[in-house]
Amino acid sequence: MGLGSNPNGRVEQMKIFLDTADLAEIRRASEAGLIDGITTNPSLMAQVAGKEDPRGIFLAICEAVNGPVSAEVVALDAKGMVKEGKKLAAIHENIVVKVPLTEEGLRACRSLRGDGIRVNVTLCFSAVQAMLAAKAGATYISPFVGRLDDVGQSGMELVEEIRSVYDEYGVETEILAASLRHPRHVLEAMLIGADCATLPPKVLYQLLKHPLTDKGLEQFMADWKSLGKEL
């Protein structure tokens, strides 16, 4: 089975999102054509915002990337989440509103989807939670792989379970593998058929690296130099 030819009929490669609110990192990856979108969360925003208006930061991110940008609500009640979600969605057409996987979050998800706003349901730690998010119309479900690994469970098994359940019932919600900590996580997410993966900048650039690539390039350069010619 190769990319683009799996039995589920998915024809696209897994989308790669950058998990950061750091504009310099976003511009670098976007200009290199390495990413399809951005995910943020309140912790990532807190790292960069300082005295700036978070809405201004979201706008700058949306202008820097041609793809979905997840912006998370911070209210805990559905009414507050919907209000914040609508404000966030009004910033730019790229915004996807992120809500937590709680009863209130799923109420907000259903309401925002009713208004045609895309929703990413985050903090998912079980396949049954993922099924309820899909029932609420989630555009994306974000299982947190690394955080399950941290407590001695298998985060990738969760991604696999969600894939089987969604495929079994023809659910269209996209699986956005999150909390990925290293390249192996990214490979496993691809092999399972996750629709998207979000990675911190460090992991994105780790994907590019291989010691044999560096060694091979060094050898090519040395051999070319010994020739003493220009191209």
Ligand code: G3P
């Ligand atoms: O997208 C979710 C992600 O930001 C969580 O990652 O490394 O904080 O578990 P981490």
